[in-house]
Amino acid sequence: MTQDGIARTPDASPRTLPHAATLHDVAREAGVSLATASRVLNGSERKVAEAFRERVERAAEALGYTPNVSAQATARGRSPVIALLVADIADPYFGQIAAGVARGADERGLVVTIAITERDPERENRIVRALRGQRPMGLILAASRAEHPDGAEAGSELEAFERFGGRVVAFGERHGDDGAERSVVIDNAGGAEELGRRMAALGYRTAIGIAAAAGVRTSDDRLDGFTRGFASGGGRVERIVRADFRRESGAAAMAGALAEGVEPGTLVFGMSDVVALGAISAIRAAGREVGSDIAVCGFDDVPASSDVTPSLTTVRIPLNDAGYQAFRAIVDEDWQQDPLPVEVVVRDSTPGR
Numbered sequence: 001m002t003q004d005g006i007a008r009t010p011d012a013s014p015r016t017l018p019h020a021a022t023l024h025d026v027a028r029e030a031g032v033s034l035a036t037a038s039r040v041l042n043g044s045e046r047k048v049a050e051a052f053r054e055r056v057e058r059a060a061e062a063l064g065y066t067p068n069v070s071a072q073a074t075a076r077g078r079s080p081v082i083a084l085l086v087a088d089i090a091d092p093y094f095g096q097i098a099a100g101v102a103r104g105a106d107e108r109g110l111v112v113t114i115a116i117t118e119r120d121p122e123r124e125n126r127i128v129r130a131l132r133g134q135r136p137m138g139l140i141l142a143a144s145r146a147e148h149p150d151g152a153e154a155g156s157e158l159e160a161f162e163r164f165g166g167r168v169v170a171f172g173e174r175h176g177d178d179g180a181e182r183s184v185v186i187d188n189a190g191g192a193e194e195l196g197r198r199m200a201a202l203g204y205r206t207a208i209g210i211a212a213a214a215g216v217r218t219s220d221d222r223l224d225g226f227t228r229g230f231a232s233g234g235g236r237v238e239r240i241v242r243a244d245f246r247r248e249s250g251a252a253a254m255a256g257a258l259a260e261g262v263e264p265g266t267l268v269f270g271m272s273d274v275v276a277l278g279a280i281s282a283i284r285a286a287g288r289e290v291g292s293d294i295a296v297c298g299f300d301d302v303p304a305s306s307d308v309t310p311s312l313t314t315v316r317i318p319l320n321d322a323g324y325q326a327f328r329a330i331v332d333e334d335w336q337q338d339p340l341p342v343e344v345v346v347r348d349s350t351p352g353r
Helices: 023-030 034-041 050-063 069-076 092-108 121-134 151-163 188-201 217-232 247-260 273-285 319-331
Strands: 079-086 111-116 136-141 167-171 182-184 206-211 236-242 267-270 295-297 314-316 343-345
Touching: 023 034, 023 050, 034 050, 079 092, 079 121, 092 111, 092 273, 092 319, 121 136, 121 151, 136 319, 151 167, 167 319, 182 319, 188 217, 188 267, 188 295, 188 314, 188 343, 206 217, 206 247, 206 273, 217 236, 217 267, 236 247, 247 267, 247 273, 267 273, 273 295
Parallel strands: 079 111, 079 136, 136 167, 167 182, 206 236, 206 267, 267 295
Antiparallel strands: 314 343
16 A cells, blocks of 8 residues: 555566565555455455455566465465375386376366385385375375284374374275275276186186285285186186386396296286386396297286387276376365276287187
8 A cells, every 4th residue: 555545556567576575575565455465375265356366466476476385284284285105206107196196186276295105114104294294185195005013103193194184095995993084996806807817718827926025905916816817717826926016126026937947838927017017028038938938917007018019918007097086085075986997908918829
């Protein structure tokens, strides 16, 4: 407000301040009260006259003002941030989930922050504890979790996060006393069982499974499902090789199996496409043929699965949609999961026998 009592309308030219623009600067520039500027820029539900709103927004743009997220979190009890916990950001499985979460966040004007757990329960606990101080509105646990002696501690960290106003959404079933806990469920066992049946129908009778350590839920579900489906068609998983979810680990596991001996006509089931692609590289390095000699199948249908030669048989999951559903589970009070279809895709890596 000028000395003659007339409110001053800011022009659009940028201002140069000796410090980062504050809410006080914006209010002064727009000629409105601090409370009015705050209501416009901090998303208050209280209505502000359109003329005042336009003046505040022009002033904020001219001054280069951005809201102080930490201050907003203190005032509201939470920040406009969604935290996504993944095991490995280089794994395309998590990249597609992250893209789905980001799609939802963009629709709501929210920010996604990503943390990497490396499937280490202690590291996950530390991350969740640190995130509580930043007060994100939601936490998405996308990494496959293992049964672990520290499970009680992990549960208490998540309960504390929820107690202070955040919402936790997990991939896979969560086990706890609160029936309101939300999870995005992918039918890993059902998809793998159908894959096993299809492989048996193609004439395969012996298989090697490359799986994670016992107790990793995603791996266990997929291996158990594949074993059931394969057995229902007369097949048998005769060997299980333990690895982790990295491509290099899949290659090392396959190399070890080849050193012990793998008969022509054997089928290799990798618990993920990334692991299966590692197995393919080891088979080639040993001078064996993929498909006609040793068949390979995976799970997930990451983009590289259809790009390799021979292309990889797999189970397709709509991972981008799964990430989007996880986001909606954070922000929608009446959320219910839409079914996520899984589909067996037979390609050249498993020719009929």
